[in-house]
């Protein structure tokens with residue numbers, strides 16, 4: 349344990365200002381008794397509560413326990429203490445006893461996780477040991493076998509576009525473990541859960557405001573979990589994120605049997621999901637992809653495939669009820685001649701100079717509904733819907749690459765290239781084996 353002098357205290361204060369204290373406390377919790385903290389320390393609320401912490405310092409070691417948040421104590425989690433006063437308020441852990449040196453250790457089982465404590469490049473993604481989460485009454489603790497890295501994670505990592513910070517944390521990420529998709533086994537269930545039991549093979553999607561699945565364990569609410577379809581491997585079940593956005597598009601445009609839809613960029617996570625879900629709705633699907641993806645999209649059921657590297661897809665002599673830019677690489681002005689009168693252009697991205705946002709707002713004001721950016725709603729019920737599509741043979745995972753958890757930063761680097769086909773899987777079990 350270290351006792352801080354005034355010089356170190358000044359450095360600590362500067363680190364607080366620089367937003368590093370989060371990592372500082374993580375270090376203390378993960379790596380045993382070595383930290384002296386004398387200031388206000390921030391730590392994502394989602395990660396800290398429900399962790400029993402022992403604190404010892406100087407000649408008078410003492411301990412306290414952070415209890416799970418209860419519905420009545422949303423803003424102020426209770427802390428039991430024996431000698432000093434500590435409090436957890438809102439998303440921050442406040443340590444008001446300035447001038448006291450102490451060390452922290454965690455007495456819960458640790459788990460490995462990809463921890464992100466500040467925005468930046470994939471270099472900021474670190475594998476650390478952190479406290480294993482404990483399920484609240486309505487939650488399920490999952491032993492994660494497979495997770496993904498996707499474009500949403502990459503956007504959150506770099507806080508791009510900037511406005512994302514208003515949702516994910518202004519100065520640093522509010523949650524420190526990313527990853528929306530998971531597949532794994534139920535490890536434990538909260539007191540209010542009766543539909544799942546330990547050992548069940550499940551898959552689903554983490555809510556974006558709580559810690560994610562790029563870890564050995566994750567706690568998720570029951571409503572975002574479904575049993576895995578029989579005979580499905582874990583890496584084939586981490587399919588929700590792309591399908592979630594694709595489903596939002598199809599709901600927004602109200603695609604039905606007999607409609608004709610052109611999907612630009614049908615090879616990505618959203619594009620492959622769109623092609624499959626549109627086909628299962630009975631629509632006629634035209635997919636625009638690069639040469640290397642032609643066979644893939646044919647296998648997904650596309651009625652017509654267009655290679656954008658050899659052909660101008662806007663001159664294929666056909667018009668559509670809907671054109672969807674699934675990859676943010678084309679524009680309404682380029683595609684409008686492909687639309688039937690009253691046809692809709694839907695985008696999953698802001699487009700060049702955020703033009704899709706401007707056009708969508710204008711379409712809404714003028715009620716022309718010509719350009720839309722579908723925003724997905726709640727996850728509730730979606731995983732069950734996707735499961736039914738998988739069981740009917742209408743939806744499957746397209747796995748591009750797999751990485752062990754230890755190499756997750758490389759997975760982020762690859763996904764950032766914007767060249768993956770389908771999904772990139774993080775094989776958490778592979779990390780177990782190498783451990």
Ligand SMILES: NC(=O)c1ccc[n+]([C@@H]2O[C@H](COP(=O)([O-])OP(=O)(O)OC[C@H]3O[C@@H](n4cnc5c(N)ncnc54)[C@H](OP(=O)(O)O)[C@@H]3O)[C@@H](O)[C@H]2O)c1
Nearest residue numbers: 499613615616617618638675676677696697766767768769
């Ligand atoms: N609305 C939302 O909330 C939301 C959420 C997640 C993602 N997004 C956005 O949605 C878009 C798609 O996400 P995603 O996860 O599906 O992406 P992704 O998986 O990274 O898509 C990459 C695919 O797009 C293809 N591609 C790249 N350049 C292309 C071009 N010029 N024309 C046609 N295809 C091209 C790539 O293949 P080739 O390079 O070989 O062509 C690759 O197969 C991204 O722009 C992402 O930012 C939006």
